[in-house]
Amino acid sequence: MDIFDSVKxxxxxxxxxxxxxxxxxxxxxxxxxxxxxxxxxREGRKRADYLVxxxxxxxxxxSPTEDLDQYPRDFTRDCSLAEQVGVDAVFFPDNAxxxxxxxxxxxxxxxxxRNLCGASRPGHFRGVATICAKLFHIVQPHVTIxxxxxxxxxxxxxxxxxxxxxxxxxxxxxxTREDDGLAMSSRNAYLSAEExxxxxxxxxxxALAKHxxxxxxxxGDTIVRQVTQYIESHPLTNIDYVQIxxxxxxxxxxxxxxNTFIALAVKVGATRLIDNYVFGDALDVPRPE
Amino acid sequence: MDIFDSVKxxxxxxxxxxxxxxxxxxxxxxxxxxxxxxxxxREGRKRADYLVxxxxxxxxxxSPTEDLDQYPRDFTRDCSLAEQVGVDAVFFPDNAxxxxxxxxxxxxxxxxxRNLCGASRPGHFRGVATICAKLFHIVQPHVTIxxxxxxxxxxxxxxxxxxxxxxxxxxxxxxTREDDGLAMSSRNAYLSAEExxxxxxxxxxxALAKHxxxxxxxxGDTIVRQVTQYIESHPLTNIDYVQIxxxxxxxxxxxxxxNTFIALAVKVGATRLIDNYVFGDALDVPRPE
Numbered sequence: 154m155d156i157f158d159s160v161k162x163x164x165x166x167x168x169x170x171x172x173x174x175x176x177x178x179x180x181x182x183x184x185x186x187x188x189x190x191x192x193x194x195r196e197g198r199k200r201a202d203y204l205v206x207x208x209x210x211x212x213x214x215x216s217p218t219e220d221l222d223q224y225p226r227d228f229t230r231d232c233s234l235a236e237q238v239g240v241d242a243v244f245f246p247d248n249a250x251x252x253x254x255x256x257x258x259x260x261x262x263x264x265x266x267r268n269l270c271g272a273s274r275p276g277h278f279r280g281v282a283t284i285c286a287k288l289f290h291i292v293q294p295h296v297t298i299x300x301x302x303x304x305x306x307x308x309x310x311x312x313x314x315x316x317x318x319x320x321x322x323x324x325x326x327x328x329t330r331e332d333d334g335l336a337m338s339s340r341n342a343y344l345s346a347e348e349x350x351x352x353x354x355x356x357x358x359x360a361l362a363k364h365x366x367x368x369x370x371x372x373g374d375t376i377v378r379q380v381t382q383y384i385e386s387h388p389l390t391n392i393d394y395v396q397i398x399x400x401x402x403x404x405x406x407x408x409x410x411x412n413t414f415i416a417l418a419v420k421v422g423a424t425r426l427i428d429n430y431v432f433g434d435a436l437d438v439p440r441p442e
Numbered sequence: 443m444d445i446f447d448s449v450k451x452x453x454x455x456x457x458x459x460x461x462x463x464x465x466x467x468x469x470x471x472x473x474x475x476x477x478x479x480x481x482x483x484r485e486g487r488k489r490a491d492y493l494v495x496x497x498x499x500x501x502x503x504x505s506p507t508e509d510l511d512q513y514p515r516d517f518t519r520d521c522s523l524a525e526q527v528g529v530d531a532v533f534f535p536d537n538a539x540x541x542x543x544x545x546x547x548x549x550x551x552x553x554x555x556r557n558l559c560g561a562s563r564p565g566h567f568r569g570v571a572t573i574c575a576k577l578f579h580i581v582q583p584h585v586t587i588x589x590x591x592x593x594x595x596x597x598x599x600x601x602x603x604x605x606x607x608x609x610x611x612x613x614x615x616x617x618t619r620e621d622d623g624l625a626m627s628s629r630n631a632y633l634s635a636e637e638x639x640x641x642x643x644x645x646x647x648x649a650l651a652k653h654x655x656x657x658x659x660x661x662g663d664t665i666v667r668q669v670t671q672y673i674e675s676h677p678l679t680n681i682d683y684v685q686i687x688x689x690x691x692x693x694x695x696x697x698x699x700x701n702t703f704i705a706l707a708v709k710v711g712a713t714r715l716i717d718n719y720v721f722g723d724a725l726d727v728p729r730p731e
Contacts (some may be wrong), residue, residue: 159608164609165609168609171460172460173459174461195724247655250628255494255550255553255601255604255691256605257551257553257554257601258549258550258551258552258571258601258605258606259549259550259552259604260547260548260549260550261547261548261550261655262546262547263546263548264544264546264548265546282547282607286606287605287606287607290606290607290608290609291607293609311609312544312546313547314549314583316546316547316576317547317549317572317576317579318449318453318576318579318580320457320579320582380605
């Protein structure tokens with residue numbers, strides 16, 4: 154497995170692969186791999202000749218009050234896991250390589266970033282769009298794979314690729330979950346045992362929303378109210394948002410149908426977790442009693 | 443010569459050229475060609491196997507009060523001139539192709555756009571950076587050629603390419619001038635005979651600045667004052683800015699050296715013209731008496 158820390162070397166490798174008519178798949182990550190990341194890589198492995206994974210905790214998508222410094226990192230373990238699933242190259246740049254002195258260019262995707270995490274985390278998606286565009290220009294992939302856990306992020310990338318005419322296929326992969334339903338996240342490492350129990354409120358509340366929808370409920374306010382009440386019945390939880398939105402525009406809607414999704418952001422103790430459910434999709438989570 | 447009006451077809455052609463190991467040169471334009479445009483194309487012709495010119499009057503770089511609707515156009519003549527200088531393909535998209543329903547992604551290059559035309563024309567360089575990134579993703583060039591008449595625009599593109607890690611070589615070509623020194627511009631077509639005479643104040647004032655510098659003057663205020671007085675002595679002129687700036691950062695400076703330039707924006711009648719001179723460079727313009 155190749156490990157590149159230089160932009161120039163990674164870019165030269167990508168250009169040389171393209172010259173040889175090889176296809177490139179790309180999974181951008183912030184590292185500290187769990188099964189969710191590995192599933193993205195397994196999908197990428199199937200879809201191209203050469204599979205690149207980037208590991209970079211991007212400072213421009215964190216606000217000054219967020220967890221940039223404490224974000225978990227384990228490069229050695231990550232490389233070992235990447236190699237086991239057949240990754241060809243890990244791109245592992247440092248901040249000086251990505252944001253050199255005088256850096257000043259940013260990408261705004263406007264409408265799909267107004268709600269949900271875009272509202273709660275000002276500047277977050279500007280950082281995400283910018284770093285992804287940079288990584289796309291460096292890795293030059295034919296196909297890129299993102300998880301649906303960050304559903305709004307997926308919409309941001311889809312919109313940016315379309316608007317800026319980037320010739321890259323985007324695959325969104327279903328959220329990988331722990332056996333009890335908790336969405337996998339590097340931030341789960343922050344949870345105490347008690348918080349870990351309360352964190353189940355997120356996925357369970359989505360199973361409740363699914364059940365209500367399948368029972369014929371199409372009123373968004375009703376579903377949001379029941380989901381909210383269910384989450385609030387768990388200790389240590391503090392809701393940032395519970396919202397139903399159109400899956401393409403990410404605009405809030407009151408009418409639930411199969412082109413809408415319910416998104417949650419909940420602080421459990423000091424840890425902010427997100428999860429979501431697209432109405433009509435499968436969801437392998439037991440419904441609360 | 444190929445003429446493409448579809449993004450998909452142009453992009454597929456570019457990808458196919460890259461697959462064959464061919465190089466692509468690209469000159470983005472708003473059409474209504476003069477010798478300045480043709481010189482950019484001649485340079486592109488020398489630098490790659492396949493030369494693409496785009497003709498697109500980009501609405502997002504015009505403010506509502508500017509001359510978008512009256513901007514001169516002559517597609518048939520442009521194609522004939524392009525073919526004569528050996529262009530392989532003209533890319534000629536319409537607004538629906540470039541900014542489809544739901545378009546919402548923009549690129550900001552921050553520091554180098556704060557002064558000069560960035561200050562006078564809010565949003566202008568956001569539009570320029572965005573359309574150029576889109577065109578670069580569609581045409582996928584190895585090399586792109588811009589004129590130095592729009593010196594700040596060149597700095598914006600250089601900064602964006604560097605910051606977003608776009609793997610494209612940028613060539614800046616010296617301004618092409620009429621015999622009497624006037625910088626060529628599609629907007630010169632707006633000038634009446636009397637305005638055309640006064641428009642010479644721009645290039646002549648740059649020759650004055652060059653003379654002062656070569657005589658040992660390094661105080662920016664002195665040069666700006668004399669240039670301003672010279673322009674103001676011409677009827678029908680109305681100065682937007684006369685400023686000396688660092689050639690890399692486009693920040694105003696009072697100390698003139700070979701890494702600085704003097705930039706002018708002057709309304710002559712209703713027509714806004716720009717010109718500039720990088721201190722120490724050649725300038726084929728007669729000095730005023």
